Amino acid sequence: MIELREFTMNDAPALQRIYSGASLRYIERRSLTLDEAVALVANALADACSEPRDRWAYGITADGDLLGMVRLRCRTERHASLSYVLREDSWGRGYATRAVAGMLRHAFTATGLTSIGARHHPDNTASGRVLEKNGFRYRGTRDGWSSYSIRRPGGREP
Ligand SMILES: CC(C)(COP(=O)(O)OP(=O)(O)OC[C@H]1O[C@@H](n2cnc3c(N)ncnc32)[C@H](O)[C@@H]1OP(=O)(O)O)[C@@H](O)C(=O)NCCC(=O)NCCS
Numbered sequence: 698m699i700e701l702r703e704f705t706m707n708d709a710p711a712l713q714r715i716y717s718g719a720s721l722r723y724i725e726r727r728s729l730t731l732d733e734a735v736a737l738v739a740n741a742l743a744d745a746c747s748e749p750r751d752r753w754a755y756g757i758t759a760d761g762d763l764l765g766m767v768r769l770r771c772r773t774e775r776h777a778s779l780s781y782v783l784r785e786d787s788w789g790r791g792y793a794t795r796a797v798a799g800m801l802r803h804a805f806t807a808t809g810l811t812s813i814g815a816r817h818h819p820d821n822t823a824s825g826r827v828l829e830k831n832g833f834r835y836r837g838t839r840d841g842w843s844s845y846s847i848r849r850p851g852g853r854e855p
Pocket residue numbers: 719720721722723724780781782783784787788789790791792793794795816817818821822823824826827
């Protein structure tokens with residue numbers, strides 16, 4: 698069972714470990730220094746206090762172990778982009794699929810968002826599966842990235 702929670706400053710070393718090794722293969726990031734991990738957590742904490750809130754970054758935990766992050770960033774008032782990363786040794790257990798499901802529930806019940814987009818490197822098949830299993834629709838390749846979107850249940854399809 699996984700849980701989503703806000704970050705605390707103590708999470709920086711765990712976040713540094715999440716953003717390392719194979720987890721970076723298909724994302725636009727290099728390994729984090731500890732200072733960068735601290736800055737990432739500090740930004741997430743500042744975002745959690747901003748009003749109106751336009752960014753959500755939640756830690757993904759299993760049995761208290763912080764093993765990933767799922768994020769939403771508003772692009773407009775009603776549309777946000779989704780991203781997620783799991784520590785390599787936690788892959789293949791359905792954690793990302795459940796974390797995205799939890800974030801979607803939050804987005805479509807507790808915020809004013811009506812649509813969410815996501816994208817992945819074309820070779821990142823696992824990420825595509827995570828999106829498809831959560832109801833995202835493939836929208837084609839944009840700027841070399843496989844692009845997806847989902848609308849709030851009950852909302853109109855574009
Ligand atoms: C992509 C990522 C989040 C998946 O996390 P995960 O917890 O392993 O995902 P899940 O276990 O929920 O589901 C993975 C799905 O992909 C499938 N999968 C895993 N590796 C695969 C591969 N190499 N090729 C095809 N499918 C693959 C799994 O079988 C599963 O699908 P299924 O349930 O239909 O069998 C994780 O690999 C990761 O963090 N990667 C690095 C960061 C990243 O790429 N983030 C996404 C950026 S857009």
